[in-house]
Amino acid sequence: MATSKKHYSPKAPGNEFAAFVCEASATESLVPILAERGWSLESVSMGGIENAIRSLGASPSPQFLVVDLSDSIDPKGDMNALAEVCEPGTSVIAIGTLNDVSFYRELIDAGVIDYFIKPVSPNDIRAAIEQAEHLTAAPQEAAPMTEAVSHRSVAVIGSRGGSGSSLIASTLAWITAHRMGKSTALLDLDIHFGTSALVFDLEPARGLVDALDNPGRVDSLFVERAVIKESENLAILSAEASVSEPIHADPAAMTHLIEELRAKYQVLVMDLPRYVAAQHPFVISEATDVIIVTDLSLAAARDTIRLLNFVKEIAPSAKVYVAVNGLGQNGPVEVDQKDFEASIERKIDWLIPFDPKSVVASAKQAKFIAQAAPGSKIIAKLREAAETIVGAPEEVKSESVWSRLLGKGQK
Numbered sequence: 001m002a003t004s005k006k007h008y009s010p011k012a013p014g015n016e017f018a019a020f021v022c023e024a025s026a027t028e029s030l031v032p033i034l035a036e037r038g039w040s041l042e043s044v045s046m047g048g049i050e051n052a053i054r055s056l057g058a059s060p061s062p063q064f065l066v067v068d069l070s071d072s073i074d075p076k077g078d079m080n081a082l083a084e085v086c087e088p089g090t091s092v093i094a095i096g097t098l099n100d101v102s103f104y105r106e107l108i109d110a111g112v113i114d115y116f117i118k119p120v121s122p123n124d125i126r127a128a129i130e131q132a133e134h135l136t137a138a139p140q141e142a143a144p145m146t147e148a149v150s151h152r153s154v155a156v157i158g159s160r161g162g163s164g165s166s167l168i169a170s171t172l173a174w175i176t177a178h179r180m181g182k183s184t185a186l187l188d189l190d191i192h193f194g195t196s197a198l199v200f201d202l203e204p205a206r207g208l209v210d211a212l213d214n215p216g217r218v219d220s221l222f223v224e225r226a227v228i229k230e231s232e233n234l235a236i237l238s239a240e241a242s243v244s245e246p247i248h249a250d251p252a253a254m255t256h257l258i259e260e261l262r263a264k265y266q267v268l269v270m271d272l273p274r275y276v277a278a279q280h281p282f283v284i285s286e287a288t289d290v291i292i293v294t295d296l297s298l299a300a301a302r303d304t305i306r307l308l309n310f311v312k313e314i315a316p317s318a319k320v321y322v323a324v325n326g327l328g329q330n331g332p333v334e335v336d337q338k339d340f341e342a343s344i345e346r347k348i349d350w351l352i353p354f355d356p357k358s359v360v361a362s363a364k365q366a367k368f369i370a371q372a373a374p375g376s377k378i379i380a381k382l383r384e385a386a387e388t389i390v391g392a393p394e395e396v397k398s399e400s401v402w403s404r405l406l407g408k409g410q411k
Contacts, residue, residue, distance in 0.1 A: 003085060003224050015061075015062050015063065016037070016039060016062055016063045016064060017037070017039045017043050017058050017062050017063065017064045017065075018035075018043050018045070018052075018055075018056075018062040018064075018065050019043060019044045019045070019065070019066035019067075019068075020044075020045050020046075020047055020048055020049060020051050020052035020055070020066070020067050020068060021044060021045075021046060021048065021066070021068040021095075022046070022047075022048040022068040022070040022071050023046075025119065026068055026161070027044050027120065029119070029120045029121060029122055029124075029125065030044055030122070030125060031067065031122075032122040032126075032380065033122055033125050033126055033129070036126075040077070043062075047077075048067070048068040048069065048070060048071045049067045049068065049071075049072050049078045049079070049082060050071070050072070050078070052065070052067045052082060052322075053078065053081050053082050053085055056082070056086060057085040060087065061085075061086045061087040061089075061090040062090065063089070063090065063091060063108065064090075064091050064093070064129055064132060065086070065090050065091065065092050065093070066093045066094075066095065066125065067082065067092065067093075067094055067095070068094075068095050068096060069094055069095070069096035069097075069098065070095075070096050070097050070118065072096070075096065075098055075103065076103070076106065076377075079094070079107065079110070079112075079320065081239045082229050083110070087255045091129075091132035092109055092111070092113060092115050093111045093112070093113050093114055093115075093116075093125065093128045093132075094112050094115040094116070095115070095116045095117075095118055095120050095410070096115070096116075096117065096118065096296065097117065097118055098117075099117050101251075101252035101255060101256065103115075104216065104252070104256070105256075109218075112129065113128050113131055113132045113208040114127075114128040114216060114217070114219070115216055116128075116216045116217075117216060119252075121294070124214075124216070124217065127217060127222075129264075131219065131221050134221060138160065146215065150263055151235045151265075151266055151267070151268070151288070152266070152267050152268070152288050152289060152389060152390055153258070153262055153268045153270065153286055153287045153288050153289070154169075154172065154267065154269045154270065154287065154288070154289045154290075155270045155272045155277075155283065155284055155287040155290045155291070156168055156169035156172070156269065156270065156271055156272060156288070156290075156291045156293060157273075157274060157277055157290065157291070157292055157293065157294075157307060158273075158274065158292075158293045158294070159274075159293065159294040159303040159307055160294065160297070160299060160300045160303060161291055162214075162291045162292060163294055163295060163300070163325055164325040164326055164352075165198065165271065165291075165293035165325075166188070166190075166194075166195050166199075166271050167195075167199065167369070168271050168291070168293055168323065168325060168352070168382065169188075169196070169270070169271035170186060170196055170199050170271070171368075171369065171370055171378070171379070171382050172269050172382055172385065172389075173185075173186035173234060173236075173267070174230075174234060174272065174368065174370045174384055175370065175379070175382060175383055175386045176267045176269070176314065177230075177231060177233035177234035177267075178231065178233065178234070178370075178384050179383065179386075180386060180387070180390055181233065182233065182263075182265075182266040182267045182390060183233050183265045183266045183267070184233055184234050184235070184265055184266065184267040184268075184269065185227065185234075185235045185236075185237065185261045185264070185265040185267070185268050185269070186195075186234065186236045186237070186238075186269050186271070187208075187237050187238075187257075187258070187261060187268060187269070187270045187271065188208075188237065188238040188239070188271045189254075189270060189271060189272050189273060189276045189283070190234070190271065190273045190276070191209065191212075191241050192239075192240070192241050192242075192245075193240075194238045194239060194240065194244055194271065194388070195238075196238040196271055197228060197236055197238040197240070198235050199234065199368055200230050201367055201368075202228050202230060202236065203228070204228070204238045204239050204240045205226065205228060205239075206239070207222075207225070207226025207227065207228075207237060207239075208226065208237050208238060208239040208257075209239050209241055210226065210255045211223075211226060211237075211253065212253045212254065212257070212276070213253070214253075218253070218256050218257050218260055219260065220260060220263070220264055222260075222262075223237075223257075223260050223261060223264055235265070237261070238266045251280055251282060251383075254280055254282075254283060255282060255286070258270075258283065258286050259286075262286070265285075265328075267390060270283065270287070272284075272322045274303075274307075277307075277310070281314045282283075282314075284310070284311055284314045284315050284318070285314050285315045286315075287315055287318050288318060288319065288361060289318060289319045289320075289321070289389050290311050290315065290318050290319070290320045290321070291320075291321045291322075291323055291385070292304055292307050292308065292311075292320070292321070292322050292323070293323050293325050294323070294324055294325070295324065295325065295333075296324055296333035296334060296335050296336070296337065296340050297333075297334040297335060298334055298335055301331050301335055301340055301343040301344060304322065304344050305343065305344050305345075306318065308322075308344060308346070319389075321349040321350070321385070321388075321389075322344065322348050322349050322350075323348070323349060323350040323351075323352055323354065323385065324337075324340075324344065324348050324350070324351050325328070325352045326352065326353075326354045337351075349385075349388075350381055350382075350384065350385050351381070352378060352382065353377050353378065353381070355373070355376050355377050355378045357376075358373035358376035358377075358378055358379075360371070361373045377397060
């Protein structure tokens with residue numbers, strides 16, 4: 001069995017597939033794949049991983065191997081035993097009933113293509129085999145994932161509804177991608193009412209919902225297909241789930257998704273609603289930087305204090321910033337800056353002014369505000385914030401005539 005995703009090598013034809021399952025229903029999920037690939041039903045045996053270890057110890061390993069861990073008393077030990085008898089180059093797909101994210105990570109780190117919790121669908125197995133073929137055909141594509149990348153995970157939270165945290169998250173992501181030359185992902189965790197795709201005039205896909213429903217399928221290839229590409233450097237993962245469709249995100253699913261995004265992109269900006277932060281505090285714990293967006297009201301001061309204490313407890317090593325948004329939008333403030341800072345016992349990091357001209361220009365041109373008014377006070381202040389968090393911008397190559405003609409970098 002391969003011990004790293006970058007070491008797959010093709011095996012000789014003639015011994016392509018074998019599966020060792022624990023019950024007939026697992027066999028049924030493999031039948032469509034067997035028919036599509038022209039593989040024999042005889043390649044599927046009962047007995048699960050125990051039979052797999054016994055059989056492969058006495059015969060050549062297949063190119064693709066499905067093993068069922070359902071009856072295993074010691075799944076980790078049995079997988080180690082399987083590795084001893086599997087030849088290098090075998091692509092292993094595991095299925096079972098153990099729902100444990102730590103176990104899943106151990107399997108993936110050991111080189112298993114994927115692990116699916118039963119019941120398993122033909123689409124799950126099909127996708128895993130296609131992924132294995134992708135890795136075999138182009139092993140160099142997986143190598144960059146192992147390289148150390150300086151990464152920032154930025155969580156943006158509003159202390160009150162309507163604080164403008166979503167627009168700030170979107171603008172920060174755009175600036176880091178377009179002005180600072182960083183590969184950036186924007187993750188909008190408001191599953192039903194998120195606006196990250198909308199502000200860029202893009203259509204949200206089901207990738208985010210699928211990722212939360214099927215954590216076993218989430219890998220670098222899945223992420224590549226699930227995101228919406230705003231440009232070469234900016235990818236957006238957003239949803240617009242039906243209001244009548246309840247989404248109960250598995251913490252393990254959300255953790256795994258964030259890990260994949262962290263591994264793939266230099267900057268991850270998370271638009272994090274307050275209720276998601278409260279329900280899934282581990283999302284905050286994964287952040288390197290947290291921005292609390294607020295206004296200068298009494299209620300906002302109270303909730304900013306609560307969020308500051310929450311972040312300190314959950315992510316003590318994260319850098320925390322406070323941004324006041326829309327300063328001057330509604331006339332005199334309820335709490336002046338000095339009193340607000342005294343209440344929260346810290347300085348405000350950024351005062352982002354209300355800029356109606358830029359907002360109107362954005363609306364008239366039907367463009368994102370950073371595109372419609374790049375020289376506005378709002379963008380200047382958020383550029384300052386981005387440089388504080390991410391560092392000095394990299395040299396960004398100007399778009400050539402050829403790229404404009406070919407449509408590269410366009411939405």
